[in-house]
Amino acid sequence: MDQEKNILVQKSSPQEEGQPSPSPPLCREPWESYYILRRGILPCCHGSQPIAPMSEWATAWNSPQLQEIRFYLSQGKLSPYCLDSLSCPIVQKYLAKQKQQSLLAHISPQQRPPLLRFINKLLFRIPGKLYRVFQSKKRKESLDVTKSS
Amino acid sequence: MFSPEILLGAGWYPEENDGIHAFRWMKKEANFFIKNYQVTGRKYLLITAAGHADPEEQHVILELYINGQKKGEKEIDESFCSYAFPFEETGNIQFDFALNKTFSVPGDGRQLGIMLRRMEFIKASETGIFLEGWYGWEFDDLFPFRWMKKKAKFNLSTEHKRKQKYISFYIFSEFHDFSQKLNISLHDSALSEITLLPKWNFYSFPLQLAPSVKKEQMNPESEMAADRPRTDELNLSLNRVLPEEYHQGDGRQLGIRVSYPEFHDHDETHRLFMFFHKNALLNYQEMREGKTKLASFPLNLGVDLYGKCNIYPHCVYCLWERMKELEGEYAEVNVDERTLEGYGHFFQSARLVINCSFGEPLLHLRFGEILEFCQEQKKILEISTNGQSFTPRTIQALLGKPVYLYVSLDAACKDTYAKIRNDRWDSIIPHLKLLNQERKKKGNLPKIYMVFMPMRVNLGDLEAYFQLCQIIEADSLVLRPLNYLENPQIEADRGGYHFDYEKELLSSQELEEVFWKCDEYSKKYDVPVANQFTFGKTEELVSNGTSYLSPEKQRF
Numbered sequence A: 001m002d003q004e005k006n007i008l009v010q011k012s013s014p015q016e017e018g019q020p021s022p023s024p025p026l027c028r029e030p031w032e033s034y035y036i037l038r039r040g041i042l043p044c045c046h047g048s049q050p051i052a053p054m055s056e057w058a059t060a061w062n063s064p065q066l067q068e069i070r071f072y073l074s075q076g077k078l079s080p081y082c083l084d085s086l087s088c089p090i091v092q093k094y095l096a097k098q099k100q101q102s103l104l105a106h107i108s109p110q111q112r113p114p115l116l117r118f119i120n121k122l123l124f125r126i127p128g129k130l131y132r133v134f135q136s137k138k139r140k141e142s143l144d145v146t147k148s149s
Numbered sequence B: 001m002f003s004p005e006i007l008l009g010a011g012w013y014p015e016e017n018d019g020i021h022a023f024r025w026m027k028k029e030a031n032f033f034i035k036n037y038q039v040t041g042r043k044y045l046l047i048t049a050a051g052h053a054d055p056e057e058q059h060v061i062l063e064l065y066i067n068g069q070k071k072g073e074k075e076i077d078e079s080f081c082s083y084a085f086p087f088e089e090t091g092n093i094q095f096d097f098a099l100n101k102t103f104s105v106p107g108d109g110r111q112l113g114i115m116l117r118r119m120e121f122i123k124a125s126e127t128g129i130f131l132e133g134w135y136g137w138e139f140d141d142l143f144p145f146r147w148m149k150k151k152a153k154f155n156l157s158t159e160h161k162r163k164q165k166y167i168s169f170y171i172f173s174e175f176h177d178f179s180q181k182l183n184i185s186l187h188d189s190a191l192s193e194i195t196l197l198p199k200w201n202f203y204s205f206p207l208q209l210a211p212s213v214k215k216e217q218m219n220p221e222s223e224m225a226a227d228r229p230r231t232d233e234l235n236l237s238l239n240r241v242l243p244e245e246y247h248q249g250d251g252r253q254l255g256i257r258v259s260y261p262e263f264h265d266h267d268e269t270h271r272l273f274m275f276f277h278k279n280a281l282l283n284y285q286e287m288r289e290g291k292t293k294l295a296s297f298p299l300n301l302g303v304d305l306y307g308k309c310n311i312y313p314h315c316v317y318c319l320w321e322r323m324k325e326l327e328g329e330y331a332e333v334n335v336d337e338r339t340l341e342g343y344g345h346f347f348q349s350a351r352l353v354i355n356c357s358f359g360e361p362l363l364h365l366r367f368g369e370i371l372e373f374c375q376e377q378k379k380i381l382e383i384s385t386n387g388q389s390f391t392p393r394t395i396q397a398l399l400g401k402p403v404y405l406y407v408s409l410d411a412a413c414k415d416t417y418a419k420i421r422n423d424r425w426d427s428i429i430p431h432l433k434l435l436n437q438e439r440k441k442k443g444n445l446p447k448i449y450m451v452f453m454p455m456r457v458n459l460g461d462l463e464a465y466f467q468l469c470q471i472i473e474a475d476s477l478v479l480r481p482l483n484y485l486e487n488p489q490i491e492a493d494r495g496g497y498h499f500d501y502e503k504e505l506l507s508s509q510e511l512e513e514v515f516w517k518c519d520e521y522s523k524k525y526d527v528p529v530a531n532q533f534t535f536g537k538t539e540e541l542v543s544n545g546t547s548y549l550s551p552e553k554q555r556f
Helices: A054-060 A064-074 A080-084 A089-105 A114-122 A126-148 B158-163 B211-218 B223-227 B267-288 B320-330 B337-342 B367-376 B392-398 B414-420 B425-442 B459-471 B508-525
Strands: A033-037 A040-042 B006-008 B012-017 B022-026 B029-037 B043-050 B060-066 B069-076 B081-087 B091-099 B103-105 B108-112 B115-123 B134-138 B145-148 B151-157 B166-173 B181-186 B189-195 B199-206 B231-238 B256-258 B262-264 B300-303 B352-355 B380-385 B403-408 B447-452 B476-479 B491-494 B497-500 B529-531 B542-544 B547-549
Touching: A033 A054, A040 A054, A064 A080, A080 A089, A114 A126, B029 B115, B060 B081, B069 B081, B166 B267, B189 B199, B189 B267, B199 B267, B337 B367, B367 B392, B392 B425, B414 B425, B414 B491, B414 B497, B425 B447, B425 B459, B447 B459, B459 B476, B459 B508, B476 B508, B508 B529
Parallel strands: A033 B300, B300 B352, B352 B380, B380 B403, B403 B447, B447 B476, B476 B529
Antiparallel strands: A033 A040, B006 B029, B012 B022, B022 B115, B029 B091, B043 B081, B043 B115, B060 B069, B060 B091, B081 B134, B103 B108, B134 B145, B145 B256, B151 B231, B166 B199, B166 B256, B166 B262, B181 B189, B181 B231, B491 B497
């Protein structure tokens, strides 16, 4: 199966200067693409399960399931459908990041290398504080995603 | 360089060659002559010239005098570009060029003005001529194209314009936010202003006559109509060009890429284009607004052309059984060009039609008809094939069509191929060579993308795969991920190898190494790599001097 879709994020392609635009969805596929296949209707080439049988191609485009996928992506989140589509590289990257974050979160201060602890102490423990603030922000963001999924 | 009837006078240096093209440096003033020129009516002197980079940013201005009378002046670009001077003189004609400045290079005592690569005369009645504002032809993309500057002119004979209602082009815009607009006017009358869609798209523009011309045509015998030059210049202008940061090292003013123009009078083709264009704008707007219920239709349509395969037992990693189970009662459904037409707005709105079947599309009995239909409907097609079903019929059907053909081999030698597919390796490569040879006569279409899915079984074949791509002159090597599956339980013994899907999946570290090697081999064998592992990554326009990595390619 072809897997050549990409999402075009405006940030790096030339665009109108000085015109702030709202954030684009996390992935454009469910807006731009539609797959009418014998195995069913897919919103994306990485879709795990068909959202409707082939014969329902005319109505599945605005089906509640596809609308839900669009809703999550427009909010910058992965939908439950996306999270089930494990062959999607975006999902794979997201899961790998999640795994890495949870691993880091479990490292106690004592497990951190002595050199880092020494530098932190030298700098009045400010780097450590900044790191914790950053981590808690990240955790909060990931919690938001998990909650919504 | 010059056509035989041109006699060079004073002010020219001897001909030089930059390795590809011959050119001649001009001094501050230069002239040439033509004798007994009998072509009456309006004509153009069309030149391809380039100036030089000026640190003080003073533009080089070229003035043209014909028989002592000033006929026009042009600002000359640093890169070779076309310029047109209209004139009506006949008989013995003297052409004088004059520049506002020259420059010299240390160690070279010459007084250098501009470089001229080409000078030719064209009749205004010859239609479809790129006049000025165009850089040279480039052939390394889906369609042959010329870069257009911010403003350009195109010649259109009145004769042609009377007969045909529309002019159409394939145009490539680099702007993904739909902020680039093209304005087309004839004389002083605006014909059309259109928002350009990103990447290659088909456009159709009406050729309505300017009121003055219309009036004259109502009374063709009038003296005024007879005197007036029977020609029209189509003026094209853009609201913006590609910012310099996107083409560093390339001093050209890059607007859009434009392919060959075509004239037509099919109202239906024009109507379909108008629908397609309106839908694309609406789709983008709805996406940006985060709408979930859409009034627009998709721009990429995935279809399932053929559900049967000629490889049995199936490729070791193929999810054939599971997919056929999913297909159930639809497994035997016939899909052909009539089915595609039946998809109505879903087909009409699609820019790209992608075949995603679990089956070999080249086996389809109506393969040729499907391709013809898609080409007629101005669709770009993506097809994946296992490469084992090339026949004179399928090769002929593919030639000259705007098709991205993905050939999945995943191996560079007979032994590895036997481990994942079968022993038909020897029959594949000659067909690919033949396809490549034949497509050269047909605008280098289809585009050939050689797919390589890195797995444990084929890791040793990577460099040889690049060599293979070089031999068959593939447009790109495509790195495609082996789908991640949880607990796949897919195992097979083939070609003396035990294939275990789970064990074949490479770790991210191993994949990084593959990417790194691909970078190296890509340079070594001059084979571009399209990495599908980067799905979801921000698209960037990259330039390396004058050659561009097309976003169309980067999409993969």
